[in-house]
Amino acid sequence: MTLQLSADAVAPKAATPQKYLFGPVADFLMLGGSAFLILPVLFLVPLEYEGPVAATMVFVAYLVNYPHFAHSYQLFYRNFGRKVSGDGYDRSLQLRYIFAGIVVPLVMVGFFAYGAAAANTRLLGYATNAMFFFVGWHYVKQGYGMLMVDAVLKRKFFDDRDKKVLLVNSYAVWILAWLQTNTAVTQGKYYGLDYYTFAAPSWITDTALLAALASTVATLLMLVNRWRKNGGGLPYNGLVAYVASLYLWILIARINPLWLLIVPALHSLQYLAVVWRYQTNVERDSSDAESDPQPKVLSFLGPLYRFRLLGFIVGGTALGYLGFWLIPSALTALIPYDRQVLGSSLFFFIVLIFINVHHYFLDNVMWRRGNPEVSKYLFR
Template sequence: MAVHLSADTRAPAATPPKYLFGQLADFLMLGGSAFLILPVLYFVPLRYEGLVAATMLFLAYLINYPHFAHSYQLFYRNFGRKLRGDGYDRNLQIRYIFAGIVVPLLMGAFFAYGSITANARLLGNATNAMFFFVGWHYVKQGYGMLMVDAVLKRRFFTDPDKKILLVNSYAVWLFAWLQTNTAVSQGKYLGLEYYTFATPAWLNAIALSAAAASTAATLVMLINRWTRNGGGLPYNGIVAYSASLYLWILIVRMNPLWLLVVPALHSLQYLAVVWRYQSNVERDARDAEKIPQSRILSILGPAYRVRLLEFISAGLLLGGLGFWLIPTALTAIVPYDREVLGSSLFFFIVLIFINVHHYFLDNVMWRRGNPEVSRYLFR
């Protein structure tokens, strides 16, 4: 999620700060939990890797899968209006068409061709593409969380400040990605082989210098902004930004257990904003405060809470369908060369497809100029 929003920097500083769910909840959900959990996991013996993996598999149902499903729920809601440009400017309309129709068709054609021709090498390249886009998505979401918290706290950044933050995001991400491609090596992902490639040493040196320089520039900018704001900054947003860039992208490979946990932490960060956004959408309905007639549903309170729970429940269901039931059914029904492509082809395809497509969806939804984001995210 990358929220590209601007706001009036002359807004009164005396405005009470707002939170998505509360000061402590925001800290933990936006990234603070990483600073608490990852150091502890660093000292956990690797013989417990199986236990951590099993725990993360369970949490995937509760956190990871719904986080992907929610992006589809939001993106394709009222999709006909978005295709027609009804309430959306021309640029945003084109983006919705491209991300919602063109991208999935192109990816579908790619995976269909690779599967029919049993081209394992071609399909394996999709793994590298996923790692590329996932890292990009992580840092853009971290930046977006900082912008959200800045607006909520009325602690705005100038356009030059934002450029520094963005340049640093991309510099750190690019350096981290290049570090996974320092030499030609072979790996396996859900039964399919993929290959990294050797990047020249001079390119890695330049990337390291750029990441270090942009990090230093970011620190100087934050100190200056702290001084000008009278000792105030959107601290939860800075925590989210720092966790996304440095913990989840740059140093995550230091410990295998971290690789298992970070996707859930990233998803939790995403859910904090989506649940707040959807809660505001439901509160906007005329009968939002009406108590349901059902005795069971009335326990949950006003109607908007019931509908928010329905939204979250739908995400759980869609996540289970997308990541487990559908690929399981396809594996049982659709014939393909299992000797070449392995027994988990459709799990591989679904995982790569959703991860990459998720980046394109978010890049459209959470943009400046999207009327829905402007209306509901900061209420």
């Protein structure tokens, strides 16, 4: 989620903003606070229990990852014809929807089709490194976006200079983390296919480290100054999200193998907090939102808008299962390819990278200043 919002992106002044997405404790845990509670515990897991713990974490990660990715498609392609025609959207946003929704997937399909047909494992392997590049970028921008959301909800705003400091620090930490995985040409395995890192010169990594340290110090100083200007207040849940995204989920993600497994789930949970709040407001905007669902046996679910929200979540889970398992399984069974060269999991490899990279481009369009739907529904 690449939220690029400020005070001028909130709902009309007549609307009363919510102080929290769901509540102080829920926001803390969902936006990133759970990371600070879970990480220390992982170092206390006895060696003989690491296997079951890892299996549980993988299951949980998929449980929240499926709807996390699927929700972005549900929101992005909803009323897509109106978006690409510019009906209610300015020219810049219209072009972004066309690029992310049509051009990017076509280019990626062409890339993977050529790589698979040519059995070019090196070319396909570089896609894995590209995925790590975009995923890291996506994580830090989402952390920044969560801070901006919480700042609007709490009415503890950052000025343009503050935002530049936060963004520079986000990019500096992200680049450092990515370079740390590319300090030498190495080869690894991802879904049965080899992928390769680059030999980044040590001086570049050292420079990135200095830049990350300097930007972190500048961010701390800025936050102290902003705290004073705000009369001793900051959007603390947003800051937790920002710190967790940059430092715990990106910079030190490899500190513990178990931690590496749980980070995607925590990132997805952070995303779901905003999407579920957003969709709740969408459903409550309908004229019959407070009526009982039909048939009457479903009335225990509460008002109709809650029933529709549940349908959105269930639909996202089903769509995620379709995308991550059923589609690649069907492609594997129906499309012949050189399994000796490309392995038995080629389409799982392709689908996973496709969705991760495309997800970045989708969010970069949806959650930005000037999107009328975000302005209308996120801060109600």
